Amino acid sequence: MSIFGFRISPSSAINLDKVDRTRFEELCRIEPDAMRCMACGSCSATCPAATFSGMSVRKVLLNLQRGKEEEAFRLMSNCMLCGKCTMVCPRGINTRHIILSICRIYEKEAGR
Amino acid sequence: MKEIVVIIGGGIAGLEAASQLLKLGYSPIIIEKEDHLGGKVANWHKLFPDMTPAKDIVDELIASSKDSNIFLNTEISFINRLQDSYNIKLSNGISIMTKYILCTTGFRLFEAEKKEEYGYGIYNQVITNGDLEHWFNTGKDERIENSSMQAIGFVHCVGSRDEKARNSQCSKVCCITAIKQAIELKEKFPDAQIYCFYMDLRLFGKKFEDFYIKAQKDYGIHFIRGRVSEVSENIEGKVIVKAEDTLAGKPIKVTLDLLVLMSGMVCNPDTHKMAGMMALQVDSDGFLKSHDNVFHITSSTKKGIFYAGACTGPKTVPETLAEARSAVLDIHSQIISGQ
Numbered sequence: 001m002s003i004f005g006f007r008i009s010p011s012s013a014i015n016l017d018k019v020d021r022t023r024f025e026e027l028c029r030i031e032p033d034a035m036r037c038m039a040c041g042s043c044s045a046t047c048p049a050a051t052f053s054g055m056s057v058r059k060v061l062l063n064l065q066r067g068k069e070e071e072a073f074r075l076m077s078n079c080m081l082c083g084k085c086t087m088v089c090p091r092g093i094n095t096r097h098i099i100l101s102i103c104r105i106y107e108k109e110a111g112r
Numbered sequence: 113m114k115e116i117v118v119i120i121g122g123g124i125a126g127l128e129a130a131s132q133l134l135k136l137g138y139s140p141i142i143i144e145k146e147d148h149l150g151g152k153v154a155n156w157h158k159l160f161p162d163m164t165p166a167k168d169i170v171d172e173l174i175a176s177s178k179d180s181n182i183f184l185n186t187e188i189s190f191i192n193r194l195q196d197s198y199n200i201k202l203s204n205g206i207s208i209m210t211k212y213i214l215c216t217t218g219f220r221l222f223e224a225e226k227k228e229e230y231g232y233g234i235y236n237q238v239i240t241n242g243d244l245e246h247w248f249n250t251g252k253d254e255r256i257e258n259s260s261m262q263a264i265g266f267v268h269c270v271g272s273r274d275e276k277a278r279n280s281q282c283s284k285v286c287c288i289t290a291i292k293q294a295i296e297l298k299e300k301f302p303d304a305q306i307y308c309f310y311m312d313l314r315l316f317g318k319k320f321e322d323f324y325i326k327a328q329k330d331y332g333i334h335f336i337r338g339r340v341s342e343v344s345e346n347i348e349g350k351v352i353v354k355a356e357d358t359l360a361g362k363p364i365k366v367t368l369d370l371l372v373l374m375s376g377m378v379c380n381p382d383t384h385k386m387a388g389m390m391a392l393q394v395d396s397d398g399f400l401k402s403h404d405n406v407f408h409i410t411s412s413t414k415k416g417i418f419y420a421g422a423c424t425g426p427k428t429v430p431e432t433l434a435e436a437r438s439a440v441l442d443i444h445s446q447i448i449s450g451q
């Protein structure tokens with residue numbers, strides 16, 4: 001690959017018109033609390049995997065809502081299911097359970 | 113002789129004060145420049161956080177203050193300060209002598225067209241919070257009736273917290289109003305995706321946080337942290353909104369069937385005119401300046417002149433009513449101490 005010259009990077013912009021919400025809505029049906037996140041960041045701050053991998057329940061939920069599923073899966077692959085994030089969430093969201101539900105729903109849909 | 117108290121402004125603050133003054137045996141005179149009582153609340157549909165019909169509140173206040181002297185369509189022509197009283201000349205030619213004046217002149221909704229980048233008055237599908245309340249009340253608004261309503265957006269802080277609009281203060285009620293209106297629209301258009309673009313969510317009052325959680329969980333309203341930078345129109349007449357999703361750190365774009373601008377509460381220019389006649393101080397935010405903001409919010413720095421409600425800054429209905437009662441008590445104490 002050439003290291004010189006111009007390269008157009010793919011747009012990182014989020015286009016909400018194109019987001020397919022089917023799976024996120026399915027997630028919300030079994031995990032209604034998935035919508036209640038207020039982005040405080042307590043989960044990421046306490047997550048033992050965060051420092052090394054950037055894992056963050058907040059970011060996973062946000063990425064799923066914005067249609068950035070691959071990014072969410074990449075983050076989630078670092079989760080150890082230790083449940084610390086659930087202990088600290090001020091909204092009382094069962095984040096660990098949500099992570100498991102995400103795995104179930106999205107794997108099923110993706111045929112993985 | 114019953115002591116006369118002149119109340120300038122027949123909104124909910126003025127009405128509640130009049131009704132309390134009547135109970136204490138005084139003789140209130142309400143001066144209202146519009147042709148109806150109730151002020152802004154008379155234009156609203158349902159009130160947060162209990163979804164109380166605004167009409168019920170206004171009707172009740174009008175009923176309990178009906179024994180006051182009420183002048184509608186009337187303004188103050190001038191006010192003369194005498195030894196220990198005021199001589200007020202009204203636009204209908206009547207003169208009143210009083211020792212006590214209560215200013216309840218309220219606020220004005222920020223003119224959304226001043227924020228040209230949001231396209232109010234330019235694009236058909238951009239409306240304000242006030243327009244939406246009007247639609248809830250009358251069911252008449254072609255912009256809403258003639259569209260498909262698949263996606264609706266709310267822009268918080270329109271003309272508030274914005275030095276470019278010369279209002280750096282927070283209007284306080286618009287975050288919760290946006291949430292209330294988003295829920296009401298979702299009930300009417302259950303298939304619509306609804307987005308609230310906010311800078312901070314300021315939900316200070318009793319039950320407000322519950323309302324927010326309900327909007328997220330039960331109504332699936334999407335909250336996007338980021339200030340809308342610009343709005344444009346596409347060929348189908350839909351509006352395209354651009355912002356930064358600051359939580360994702362990415363630009364975000366969405367096409368909407370309706371965009372609602374949360375116009376802020378700003379100072380009323382009529383209040384400035386009135387303040388000029390009585391040499392009252394105006395605060396840096398343009399609202400009337402209280403004696404101080406902790407202990408004597410309902411007092412001015414002038415003897416015999418009191419304030420209640422949104423003329424001193426953005427307030428909710430319960431706060432406005434509480435201030436009206438508190439101002440009446442201040443007036444009552446002054447009267448009985450013979451000052």
Ligand SMILES: Cc1cc2nc3c(=O)[nH]c(=O)nc-3n(C[C@H](O)[C@H](O)[C@H](O)COP(=O)(O)OP(=O)(O)OC[C@H]3O[C@@H](n4cnc5c(N)ncnc54)[C@H](O)[C@@H]3O)c2cc1C
Pocket residue numbers: 120121122123124125126143144145146149150151152153156158159160161186187188216217218219220221241242245285289375376377380382383386420421422423427428429430432
């Ligand atoms: C979109 C929106 C929705 C809202 N919804 C809610 C809600 O759901 N719940 C809630 O608690 N609060 C709500 N509020 C806040 C509420 O509107 C205010 O708390 C309330 O209107 C304040 O009442 P007021 O009597 O002080 O002022 P106003 O309602 O502004 O009344 C002032 C009155 O004085 C008159 N006046 C002004 N100047 C003069 C003059 N010089 N001479 C004679 N008359 C004069 C005006 O014509 C008016 O009738 C909302 C506000 C907005 C902007």
Ligand code: SF4
Pocket residue numbers: 043046047048049050055056057078079080081082083084085086095096
């Ligand atoms: S359960 Fe996963 S996301 Fe939560 S703290 Fe543990 S590793 Fe982090």
Ligand code: SF4
Pocket residue numbers: 036037038039040041042043044057058088089090091092093095
């Ligand atoms: S701790 Fe809970 S509310 Fe806070 S960001 Fe994480 S999931 Fe959201």
Ligand code: SF4
Pocket residue numbers: 268269270272273281282283284285286287288312313314374376
């Ligand atoms: S109440 Fe909310 S929308 Fe209104 S000015 Fe304050 S932060 Fe902005």
